[in-house]
Amino acid sequence: MAKQTQPRANLLQGTLDMLILRTLLHGPGHGHEIGKHIQRTTNDFLQMQHGSLYPALHRLEERGWINAKWETAPDRNREFKYYRLTDKGKKQLVVEESQWKQMAEAVARVMWPTSEEI
């Protein structure tokens, strides 16, 4: 299968939470949608492990950052469990985003130092 030859990355601990929160900023979605969205947006670079996704969703729900409701999908005649970002979740997203930025900048400074820092 072609997929297996593609490069894959393991998510850093904690980043999955941020990605889920960011995804839900567009609007509510069910687990499968969220997973597919992350996978597609990264051009399949980030492979969605269900074993991480569902525990993460439930963890976020437990913390009150997202809430969930069984609703009928607009295009299908079936009920899905839709996750929605809460106000608390929005604030958390801001926090995580800034943390991630700091982290990325810090890593970048070590890996690709600018001339005066050498």
Added chain:
Amino acid sequence: MRWWQIRKRDAELQRELQLAIELEEEELRENGMSAEEAHYVARREFGNTTLIREQTHEAWGSAFFERLLQDARYALRQLWRSPGFSIVAMLTLALGIGATTAIFTLVYDVMLRPLPFAQPDRLVTMEEKVAEWSNINPTFPVSANHFAFWQQHSSSFDSMSLMQQWAMPLGGSGRPLQIEALMATPGIFSVLQVQPAQGRGFTVEEAQTGQGHVAVLTYALWRKQFDGDPNILGKTILLDGFPYKIIGVMPQSFHMPSVQTLDNLGSSNQHVPIGILLPLVFSKGRLAEVMGDLNYFGLARLKPGVSTAAANDELNALQQRISASLPASEKAALSATITPFQVKLVGDNRKPLMILLAAVAGLLLVGCVNITNLLLSRAISQKRRFAVAAALGASRAEMVRMAIRETAMLTVLGGGLGVLLAAGLVPSMQRYLPPALNFRESLHLDWAGVGCALLLAVLATLAAGATPAFIVSNTAPQEILHSDSRLTSESSRSYGARRILIAVEAGVSVVLVLTTGLLITSVAKLMKVDSGFTTERTMTATVNLPAESYRDDQHRAAFYRELLVRMNGLAGVEHAAFTSVLPLAGGGWGAMARVTGDSRPDPQLPLESVRAVSPQYFPAIGLRTISGTIFGEGHWEKNLALVSEKTAKTLWPGKDPLGRQFNLGDPATEKPFTVVGVVADARTVSLEKPDDMVIYVPYWYRSEPMGGLVVRTHQDPSEMAEVIRQAIWGVDPGVPVPTVRALGGLVADSVANRRFEMDLLLLFAVSALFLAGLGIYGVLTYSVSQRYREMGLRLALGAQRASLYGLVLRDGLVPVAIGAAAGVAVAFAWARMVRGLLFQVSPYDPVLSAGAVGVLLLVGAMACLLPARRAAGVEPMQALRTE
């Protein structure tokens, strides 16, 4: 997340995951995959749904409970599979935890439960000390005179009160009811911080002579005797023959302990709760007595923040001022002592209770050790299972959890049964509460007790489960999995652990057996001690003459004279006699005998207890006269006396006491007593020690309202009870007869507490011995079965069967002997604790100590015998062939 919602939530999660798989499958089909392939690929891609579910459960935070439930279910299944082991272990734990909880509840109720009054820690009792009389009594109740001085000059107390308790006849015509009355100064209500629920308490005016005929009922008496009459206030009742106006009813929550003072020792029935409160009135004469009348129970409430020590210092300073102002004729060195009320009530009961608690805890320890042993054997027989688990990567923590969950389940079940057992036992222990403390509502298992059981269960789990868990968690998998299990014998570590366990069991059991032996010997000696009086065919009765119709000594003496004439005339009566105090029911009143010619101040005269008796008293209880004669009815109104040997030797050392004279009261106003006889010393106050000095005076000299009758019969005395009652009511039907009992019963009652302690200890000791024997048997049986091949090999190599016997016996008895020796050492170390409870036996008694060790060795040998026989009965061929 509530853990009971797990199922519902898990079902939702399953649905969620299922939908995701279906969506994936649909997408794959849309991308052109065949239906069948899409089905498999979607599932393969998705992964292990069970694992995902478990991982999600962790996110819920419910994993803990889930794991707990799973552990519980697993443990139950394991226990179900070996019912014999489970039942033995569970019952052992139930017994240990139940008994300990029951005793703890008793101890808690007596020593720790706060008294039912507001801020009970501020309540203190006050007692006086007189240096000159300290040989007779270390402390005395309070005198009215001193109390008045304290009340005026002390600043450490919010309030203080004196009280006295008397049994009194309630009601007028025919067979009145006997009730306990608490007479108290008006301060009692502020000392106890409790007011009547209806009406009011006494005022200071009502505590003046002539004003005191008011009464406050307790709730129980109001309900029982007056049917809860709502219009009770203002009604008049007859108490002691006198009219009293009811001015109040105490709240239902009011429970007052019995306040015994020297004066009424034996004259009140401590098992009957206080029914009525009356003002305690002091006459001018009483208040003027500077050095006498030490008769009242003193209770006070400390000011907030004032310590007992500070109050003590203040009171002692006041006592010194009183001492300094005493007239020369009554010079005495006074001091005082203050004790927290609760401590005072607990009194001497602390030690026996602590010993019982320690004993029952020892029993529980032996039980735990046994269970450890059983668990150890199980752990070892399951070591392959644990080795497999370890090899598959189970963490050490996991292994410990696996090992301990069975123990935990056992203690939960055992503890639950134990709580039920305790709940059943506790109410039956009520009657063993010390009378002074048996004033609250009925004893029952409460949260303190259940908490204790819970704590014990946790401790038991740790104690019994720790060793097996440790051994299991140290499993070396490759070693065990490589070896054939039948060939390996027990590891030396677990073998060592078992021997230590046996030694612990033996040690604890020896302490219990030895302590029990000491107490049994004490009780046996106490029952056999020469009391100086006899109890055969002898009945006793108490009577209580109403004060209204029997105002003074003359009236009372006349009643008794009439009664004794009638009773001595009855068929079947050998001797009928009056005594102011029945044997073993108290000491009588104290007085200082002044030998004619002695002019020392009062407090320096020797203090004797004085008893008023009728002439028949001595033959009725078989009390021997050594010399002289007994006064007779013919000497009516003459002041004659008999003295005990000790009194004679003290008052007239080296001289013949017969014919000598002394005074009990003021020589200026009272005719002196002439000694007509000497009575042998006896043990009529307590079997435990010989009586101090006793003086016997005729009942026509003094008769208290409360008196005793002793009747020696020719026939079965039990039939006499009704005859005695009828004889009394034949003289006056208005006289209450509170008790009629055999004299032997009084003697038995006086050792009842010791017996109770002894019985319980005996029970604990026998249980501990049984458990220890079981433990030793279990360990040896196991070890023999493990060494089956070794035994066969020994026999094949020419060992004698007898030497195999010896081998096993030695194996079992060496740790028993070591443990027993250690146990004796422990018992000697806590001898100080036990000494106070012993009678004529040393806590280091060599015979009993050796006996206790002997009993343990005997039990050990018996426990070893069966396993030893099995070892000696091994067939070498068979043993070596078994692979």
